[in-house]
Amino acid sequence: MKKIGTIILLLISINIFEQNLSECGIDNNPKLTQTESEFLTEYMNDEQRKNFDFTNKKVIFITGNSAQQLGTKSEYFDKIKEWNKNGNKIATWIVKLNENERKISGGYDVIITYWVKNLTKKRKRKIITEIKASR
Template sequence: MKKILLMTISFLTTDLFGQTPESLGFDNNPVLSKQESVFLNSLSKDQHKIFDFTNKKIAFVTGNTGNELLTKTDFFRICVKPYTDKGSQPQVSFISLTKEEQEKSGGYDALVLAWVKLFTAKQKRNIIEKLETEKK
């Protein structure tokens, strides 16, 4: 009985510890890992927005006007970890892409914005063009 209880607790806490910032951004594959999806899903729930990041291809954007693309590793290292280490929530939002924008961008499902003060439709088009250029 003790073994079953211990195994159950172990399995239940694995997901909790899997969401720590240390387990995020280990590669630059734009398709999110399970831990990254769970982490971003928890942030999107805090924003009262419905979007499931599971198995999504995500582009990470920063800069005051959202003009800079980040690798996934840099996003978690620069924009997430310093804040979660202090017990704060990072300033992150997201914009899902339309089917047309997904095709043009090379299959990206959404943009995750970190510390972006102003993000216009023009900036969105510019980022999608940058993603399109990168896929070639």
């Protein structure tokens, strides 16, 4: 009987996870919604998210091996949805911005990378200045 309860709880939590994911990335506003914040907290492990609180945060999305391409929130969540269909996760990490970097970028709090192998300090500085110029 205990196993049945555990299975039911697991199925319910998977359904909630899927439902939350369907509500993520429906726009390209860099500020995360509450649902997106909650989803990312569950999606990323502690090492990936470094205990970062995504609530009401403004995010820069970066992709490509060397972090050479600005992404969008909808593209990011579309990749998650695509990989999630097969029970997989995308390679994703966060890079917190310090106070000065937030100011230079125009108020962004964090960079979320996906499919990035290497984000150098030089590239990070360039991203921060590029994002201000493009927004």
